[in-house]
Amino acid sequence: MKLKHIHIDNYKLFRNFDIDFCTDNEPLRIVIIAGVNGIGKSTLLEYIRKKDVSSTHTGNIQVRIGTEDKTFAIPPSMTQYKAYEEAFDSVLYFSASTSTTSTDLEKKIVRYVDHFVYEKGKTSFEAYEKIQSLLDMVFADFHLQVRFKGLDADRHLKFVNRDRVELGANDLSDGEKQLLMKVLPLFMGDMKGRVILMDEPDASLHPSWQSYLLPILRRCAEENDCQFFLATHSPQVISSAYQEEIRILTRDEDGIIRAEHCNDGPYGWTVEKVLDEIQNVPFQRVPDVEKKLEDLRMAVRENKYNDTCFLQKMKDLENLLGYSDLDLTLIRMEIMRKQKEGSYAKSQ
Numbered sequence: 001m002k003l004k005h006i007h008i009d010n011y012k013l014f015r016n017f018d019i020d021f022c023t024d025n026e027p028l029r030i031v032i033i034a035g036v037n038g039i040g041k042s043t044l045l046e047y048i049r050k051k052d053v054s055s056t057h058t059g060n061i062q063v064r065i066g067t068e069d070k071t072f073a074i075p076p077s078m079t080q081y082k083a084y085e086e087a088f089d090s091v092l093y094f095s096a097s098t099s100t101t102s103t104d105l106e107k108k109i110v111r112y113v114d115h116f117v118y119e120k121g122k123t124s125f126e127a128y129e130k131i132q133s134l135l136d137m138v139f140a141d142f143h144l145q146v147r148f149k150g151l152d153a154d155r156h157l158k159f160v161n162r163d164r165v166e167l168g169a170n171d172l173s174d175g176e177k178q179l180l181m182k183v184l185p186l187f188m189g190d191m192k193g194r195v196i197l198m199d200e201p202d203a204s205l206h207p208s209w210q211s212y213l214l215p216i217l218r219r220c221a222e223e224n225d226c227q228f229f230l231a232t233h234s235p236q237v238i239s240s241a242y243q244e245e246i247r248i249l250t251r252d253e254d255g256i257i258r259a260e261h262c263n264d265g266p267y268g269w270t271v272e273k274v275l276d277e278i279q280n281v282p283f284q285r286v287p288d289v290e291k292k293l294e295d296l297r298m299a300v301r302e303n304k305y306n307d308t309c310f311l312q313k314m315k316d317l318e319n320l321l322g323y324s325d326l327d328l329t330l331i332r333m334e335i336m337r338k339q340k341e342g343s344y345a346k347s348q
Contacts, residue, residue, distance in 0.1 A: 003021050003061065005020050005061070005062040010057060010059075012047075018259065027064050029218065029222065032238060039249040039250070041232075058073075058074060059074045060074055072084045094182065096203055108181070128150045137187075138187055139183075142179065142212060145161055146161050146172065178204040191224040197229045198230045211239070215240065238279070241266060243264065246262035248278065265278070293327050293331075296310065296314060296317070
């Protein structure tokens with residue numbers, strides 16, 4: 001199943017709300033839900049996964065099952081209810097608040113090993129090789145510092161680092177555990193035709209790892225013909241999304257939440273540009289420094305760049321941010337431009 005469109009008459013934050021998940025009437029395999037805090041990103045995922053819908057929460061969901069398009073009323077009618085339940089059994093939900101422990105990771109991998117040994121008739125060694133080949137394929141760009149060794153006598157996971165030191169699952173970093181727990185099961189389980197909801201999947205991942213997350217999920221979606229929905233604040237994740245994959249939740253002048261398509265980018269954009277043009281972050285430095293920079297810009301506009309006060313403020317920020325800081329360099333260039341214009345005017 002894939003989702004095509006949702007209309008919500010009334011559900012928590014949403015009133016008369018529409019959001020489309022298609023391009024040229026074809027359901028997208030990856031959908032990124034972006035927007036400021038409190039705008040309803042997690043609530044929208046909750047609405048999708050919720051099967052027990054109250055009669056007060058009305059709307060409809062358009063889906064594609066196989067090659068057939070269907071529309072389910074919310075709440076579903078008696079004649080639709082069984083088909084609705086069967087369709088939405090394919091939905092998987094990964095919450096941002098779900099705690100990930102070494103025990104959870106162990107259970108997933110042990111279950112996978114058992115599946116290979118007891119159901120497919122493979123040896124334990126072949127199962128271990130399969131897991132490592134998955135790690136090599138899925139996380140090739142992540143430069144993981146550990147390799148999978150196998151299970152010990154108590155069926156606990158064993159890894160080794162680059163120094164050949166043996167580690168248990170609990171010895172992995174939080175980022176490594178989160179990465180393995182959130183992504184590896186997608187390649188170890190049956191994801192065919194699934195709708196997979198991920199609330200802040202980038203949580204606990206280093207920013208450099210966040211940039212590689214979406215290409216991995218895109219590969220999983222293509223291999224399994226499944227569909228991913230990600231609610232995220234990460235500019236790294238957003239900058240790895242294609243323009244058609246982005247849906248931005250905003251409030252109109254009446255406070256009503258709307259879903260907007262992305263008019264430009266953001267694939268390949270810098271983090272700064274994503275923060276400015278997609279996430280509407282008003283400043284990208286701590287407010288105190290941002291104010292001091294704006295004070296300097298204002299002084300330059302007013303031709304007060306030779307004042308003792310300006311020179312001292314400039315020197316203080318150079319000491320704080322470094323002489324080559326881009327904003328300070330731009331301020332110096334603007335001063336040079338104005339000085340050159342002044343010199344030219346005097347010579348005429």
